Amino acid sequence: MTMSHDQDVLNVQDEFIFPAVRPLYENPLVLTEGQGVRVKDIDGREYLDMFAGILTTSVGHCNSKVVARMSDQLKTLGHTSTLYVTKPQVEAARLLASIAPGKLSQTFFTNSGTEAIESAIQMAFVHTGRSEVIGLRQSYHGRSFMTSNLTAVGSWRPLATSFPGIKHVQTPYPYRCPYKQPCDASCTEKFANDIEDVIRTTTNGKPAAFIAESVMGVGGYIVPPEGYFERAAEIIRSYGGLFISDEVQSGFGRSGDHWFGIEHSNVEPDIMVMAKGIANGAPVGAMTTRPEIADSWQSKTISTFGGNPISMAAASATMEVMIEENVPARASEQGGQLLEGLLKFKDEFDWIGDVRGKGLMLGLELVENKDEKKPFASKAQALLESCREEGLLVGIGGLHGHVIRLGPSLLVTATEIEEGLERFGRACHKLGAR
Ligand SMILES: Cc1ncc(COP(=O)(O)O)c(C=O)c1O
Missing domain, CATH: 3.90.1150.10 (Aspartate Aminotransferase, domain 1)
Structure with missing residues (x-):
């Protein structure tokens, strides 16, 4: 047919x-x-x-530089797995480190945002030796068992079964702020109090991480009130947990003026997760963190397709265009x-x-x-x-x-x-x- x-x-x-x-x-x-x-x-x-x-x-669709780099790579070396070192993967990681905030410099590449979020939560659990994570209501983090549970938009959660250790706090949603209209920086403390309240009441007081999209995507492009992420980072760190920024939608210049949405706040995340715009449509996800956090992952890990040379050629070419064009x-x-x-x-x-x-x-x-x-x-x-x-x-x-x-x-x-x-x-x- x-x-x-x-x-x-x-x-x-x-x-x-x-x-x-x-x-x-x-x-x-x-x-x-x-x-x-x-x-x-x-x-x-x-x-x-x-x-x-x-x-x-x-x-842009079919960007000529990205297409050329991918086609050249396809004709040179199409696949290796992470059992071998390739130039395209290390080049993409180096470029990513050059635009990532602060000390975030080591990357694990995956095939999707879901997998990168899954890896970031695993990373936080491994690093802290803890197993509870705080997310935002109305967030979207992926489609796997864990990430669909971390997601807090009901229509995107296929199962009634809950993944253990996931807690959700109030959405810092200015248009529907329950405290004051128009919502402003004075509401920040109230939204932040909910994080502390959830930690104290629904966890053992030892959360591994707080995760949030710096601009909530699927939830409807919600931008939290000023100072929210500074307070959230302060609170999670005071309880010994890590701050994870989900930049899958908001990363790579998308939010304007900065490379990553979280940079609009005075917060350097402990782990950052990216996908979507990183490779102009090639299937690439990434989790980037500081070396001392990455070091604590001591068990073996592998990704057959993560860091694939063709996807990595797309990622490097896309980031180079983004840097040249100052996106x-x-x-x-x-x-x-x-x-x-x-x-x-x-x-x-x-x-x-x-x-x-x-x-x-x-x-x-x-x-x-x-x-x-x-x-x-x-x-x-x-x-x-x-x-x-x-x-x-x-x-x-x-x-x-x-x-x-x-x-x-x-x-x-x-x-x-x-x-x-x-x-x-x-x-x-x-x-x-x-
Ligand atoms: C903020 C955010 N995180 C994670 C994901 C999951 O990414 P993927 O669909 O590549 O698995 C998405 C997808 O829409 C997203 O918007």
Whole structure:
């Protein structure tokens, strides 16, 4: 069977792919090509991609430097396993250390964010000799048994069985702050108190780690109030635990001005986890830490595909492009332009309750009305579809699926942002002001 039409492909998907793997849109989109911030579907229709395969094609679809480096590597040496040393792996690790904050210098490469988070928690348990971890409600950390339990968005947790030792604290969520509106730095202490309270009441007082996304991704691009991470780090360290920053979405310049989202706070994490944008779509995850922490992992460990030469060539080429193009500055500038445009829509439409995020990681929280802030999931779904009709790809998230998420390639230009805003505006107008 030749699959030349979307319906043919969709039929095969239905028959042979797990139904739990649910694509976006009522009528799923079949993509066949991509270049920069543009993708094409199977019928040749072009879209402006403002979601970048979930913030992953960080330097654009089929970036020529990344493609060339991967193709060269594929023709030279395609696989070794970590039983052998390769130049591509050590080069990628060295580049990563050159942009990682402070003393974070040693890396373990994996094939996905899930695996890297799993490794980071294991690392914290091994290093501290403890086995309890504190995470945030509304966080997303992966799809394995442990990481889906660490995840605290119910719809992404497949099992009723709990992984032992995982505790969740209050979401530092300014738009829905239970303490004060508008939420500000004075609420930080109250959110932080919850961390201490959870440690004292639900653990044996000896947690191995606190883990958080520096900007919460799947949860709806939530940015904690000022000073939150400084307090969280102080508290977890006062109980002898490590601070782990999940930079899977917010890393590599995405949040603007800095290479990693946590650098907006005055906190140097003990362990940092990355994936997605690190290799422009090649399957790479990474956990990076200080040598004395890495040293405490004394048992043997291996990854057959982690650190694979082709993936590592992609990671190095992607990081080199990011450094050449100074993507933290670009994300700040283009993100500022995008934020300004989106804020205008907030004034115009009753159902846009909040516009927020950092750099090129921006979201709109949709509500039934601005006073009661009831999540408006059906409107978010309608807006997603309406954007598609306008040839614009965006994402969706939030606990109720009511947050529209934008996260284009970090090389997106001012003109492309302008075009995206025009298309987004037309998509919003189709849904009416109320
Ligand atoms: C913040 C965060 N951590 C971890 C993961 C898991 O990464 P992966 O899907 O590569 O396993 C994701 C994926 O969306 C994520 O957003």
